[in-house]
Amino acid sequence: MDLQRCKSWRRSRSARITTLALAAFLVAGTTPATAAPDYATAESGNPFVDGWYADPDVAVYGGQYWVYPTSSRPYAEQTYLDAFSSPDLVHWTKHPNVLTTARVSWATKAVWAPAPVERDGRYFLYFGANDIQSDAETGGIGVAVADKPEGPYSDALGKPLVDRFVNGAQPIDQDVFVDTDGQAYLYYGGWGHANVAKLNRDMTSLGRFDDGSTFKEITPANYTEGPQMVKRGGKYYLMWSQGGWTGPNYSVSYAMSDSPTGPFTEVGKVLQQDSAVATGSGHNSVVNVPGTDIWYILYHRRPLSRSDANHRQLAYDRLRFAADGTIQPVTMKVQDDFGDDNAFGWTTYGGTWSAAGGRYTTTASYGGKSLLDTNFANFTQDADVTPTGSRGDAGLVFRVTQPATGTDSYRGYYAGVSPTGRVVLGKASNSWTQLASTPMTITPGVRHHLRVEAVGSSIKVYVDDLVSPKINVTDTSFTSGANGVRVFDTGAVFDNMAVAKR
Incomplete structure (x- = not known):
């Protein structure tokens, strides 16, 4: 479900x-x-x-x-x-x-x-x-x-x-x-x-x-x-x-x-x-x-x-x-379905964000992100993600430290879905390193359920199908940090954010 x-x-x-x-x-x-x-x-x-x-x-x-x-x-x-x-x-x-x-x-x-x-x-x-x-x-x-x-x-x-x-x-x-x-x-x-x-x-x-x-x-x-x-x-x-x-x-x-x-x-x-x-x-x-x-x-x-x-x-x-x-x-527990039409507890870094109609929305920006004040190490992070543009990507950031405004101005991981037809996972430390990418049909305006499971060095990314990961990699760069959402060169709508310990 x-x-x-x-x-x-x-x-x-x-x-x-x-x-x-x-x-x-x-x-x-x-x-x-x-x-x-x-x-x-x-x-x-x-x-x-x-x-x-x-x-x-x-x-x-x-x-x-x-x-x-x-x-x-x-x-x-x-x-x-x-x-x-x-x-x-x-x-x-x-x-x-x-x-x-x-x-x-x-x-x-x-x-x-x-x-x-x-x-x-x-x-x-x-x-x-x-x-x-x-x-x-x-x-x-x-x-x-x-x-x-x-x-x-x-x-x-x-x-x-x-x-x-x-x-x-x-x-x-x-x-x-x-x-x-x-x-x-x-x-x-x-x-x-x-x-x-x-x-x-x-x-x-x-x-x-x-x-x-x-x-x-x-x-x-x-x-x-x-x-x-x-x-x-x-x-x-x-x-x-x-x-x-x-x-x-x-x-x-x-x-x-x-x-x-x-x-x-x-x-x-x-x-x-x-x-x-x-x-x-x-x-x-x-x-x-x-x-x-x-x-x-x-x-x-x-x-x-x-x-x-x-x-x-x-x-x-x-x-x-x-x-x-x-x-x-x-x-x-850590959840936010934005049903109260606010984003109390979230901190934004770039982009223009608003909570209304039970959703969390941002305009297109190069790396705008919004973070919860969490510090999870091993966890499952879920959200509904709807890219609204035809370019770029939108998704989840996790194990984030040192956040600031800027395209890759943070240390941590990012998993996103792109209307250009791919799922991507990478890491940032004031520069971008792609860890994996896989093809998938992503249509602007269509909601996708994105899940990240991070346990130790294992990182798995699921999209819609929560049984078989689209991406499965091993990386030891970052061990814990904040959770949130991010866009790159697209607007997006987010909903049903949840983070749970593993």
């Missing part, structure tokens, strides 16, 4: 699941989300929104998925929160400044980790502010309220809800979980400690546990910050981030319990960096597609080529559960 047919199959499958979810919602008397996506990953590409953001939390309101992140900037500039909404986890609308410090009298900076929840027709947004270092400072966890998911949100109390250190936990990184019995809980904590507290029905005051206490410490081993509570099948899953958020090893672990307050049994790590895809993957949230057993993990991560602590982007991948209820380790 070629990738275009796979894409159509995925969409038809999602349509069937949407129908099932709709039926489930009609039975429950609730408005469904307009899509019930069944994706392997963010198939229209990660990051799924533009800009530097971190700490995403997610809710489903009125048939829309809503994501509320931290603006990843220096602390003094973190004076606002944006939100993003989507009917299908593909097309996203930005809602800027849903909360600002101008509407919170006691907050001045470091507005972090918003946690959204709706109750009794009101929308609440919990947030950390001011990064307090002691009980003598003003700040902590606040709660804002609005009449709509997009706000504007305003401070509900005129003071923090939690304004001091309890059990050693810095009052930041809050998560709100409403259990099936209606009881709401606040999970939070930095500095290596996590607490849980009950929220009263008004959602702006704290309740007490049966023993009279307000806070219970639930710190698991290797905990740093960013707690997240999930319930599935009667089991409670406490997820958290460990490691330093500024470094590459930031990651997510989890524990399980039969109670929302524990005790929790640590299971293991569920999300961590991938040296081929991204680093610093952490501070997650989880969304369940309503009416299904489809789950996604939303998180932030740092592009491979970036080292600035605040260069973080929003991503999501599929979250799957094993038969015993444990969570399977998350794989950060």
